[in-house]
């Protein structure tokens with residue numbers, strides 16, 4: 419057995435005193451609210467966003483489209499799944515194509531009457547650094563606030579600087595440090 423330990427932060431956002439302005443997306447980008455049957459769209463963005471990142475080591479399913487699809491199905495089936503906190507960001511497809519491309523995903527679930535939890539936020543690599551990640555998190559927080567939540571939690575891998583900085587800049591604070599144990603031989607989360 420070959421074990422690895424990943425340091426993770428639990429972060430919390432206090433919604434009670436927060437006034438969050440509806441985020442505005444850069445030109446060309448649009449919000450797509452959750453609709454039933456969209457698991458495949460969220461899964462594809464999740465896969466593109468996570469496959470080369472540290473969290474695909476911590477959670478093997480994030481490095482594989484089918485793993486992302488199963489994860490999305492599981493999230494959408496949770497009793498606390500919150501459509502108002504679950505969004506895609508969509509952009510027109512490449513020149514000449516008739517379609518669209520999803521480039522950002524976030525999902526929210528409630529874990530008690532007062533607490534929401536962000537599941538995964540991901541922006542496809544070609545679309546990073548334009549404020550889309552921040553916009554997704556803020557849109558999700560507004561969804562939790564409208565559902566009456568008082569706080570929102572999440573977990574993030576400590577070495578995932580982009581994500582830690584994103585959450586800090588939005589206003590999350592670290593409340594706990596956790597260590598997640600992985601058996602590298604089986605790549606399973608224990």
Ligand SMILES: CC(C)(COP(=O)(O)OP(=O)(O)OC[C@H]1O[C@@H](n2cnc3c(N)ncnc32)[C@H](O)[C@@H]1OP(=O)(O)O)[C@@H](O)C(=O)NCCC(=O)NCCS
Pocket residue numbers: 467468471473538539540541542545546547548549550551552553573574575578579580581583584585587
């Ligand atoms: C984390 C992630 C969502 C950020 O998306 P993004 O659209 O590039 O982020 P934004 O452009 O909205 O940046 C938000 C803030 O984070 C900061 N930030 C983003 N990337 C950063 C980096 N690599 N280093 C330091 N700070 C960074 C920005 O300075 C910005 O601050 P500001 O809003 O005060 O200007 C994206 O990198 C990603 O999808 N990563 C892989 C998936 C992942 O790990 N998700 C998190 C799981 S917990």
